[in-house]
Amino acid sequence: MSKKAQRGQGSRSKLRDYFIENVGFVLDSDTLREIAGTSEWGRRVRELRNEEGMNIVTHNDRSTLKPGEYMLLDLKPVPSFERGISKETRALVLDRNGFTCQMCGAAAGEPNPYDANRKTRLHIGHIIDKSMGGTDEPGNLRAICSVCNEGASNLTLDRPKAIKLLAQIRRAPASDQLEVLEWIIKKFPAHAKKLIGE
Incomplete structure (x- = not known):
């Protein structure tokens, strides 16, 4: 396992433990970022939700939560999904989207328009989330930067003409x-x- 993968596993474990210690409490993104010790904390939360089946909700799931707020409802697992996006599919989607975030328009490597202290890092995101029946087919995938991805779970914006x-x-x-x-x-x-x- 690479050092990067080990760090990812470590931050995911820290977040898992923190959510379990705080079941039913609203947790904010600043605290979760600090607990994880990485700028990719949002990805780790999604992995807990989608791959491990933790019942973590956001403002997209509950109107009582504000953007940037998360809550582990209970310890009962929900259906989880394995990652199934191949390197070839990732490359196809990034190329198709011009290596540009499909929400804010930032290109890979540029300063992010919402956080100038961060270079734009692109990820592959689902248009219709897997938890809502979306697939890993290229037509349901888009390039999305880490800043937009942190708050975009289950959110689809139309691209302007x-x-x-x-x-x-x-x-x-x-x-x-x-x-x-x-x-x-x-x-x-x-x-x-x-x-x-x-």
């Missing part, structure tokens, strides 16, 4: 339009040279 994006850009101040242009040129340098005619 070009006409809506253009309308928003047209309404934006010139300084914001220039920032968008610079970002597009940086993201698609070969296309930009063709359009400019270099």
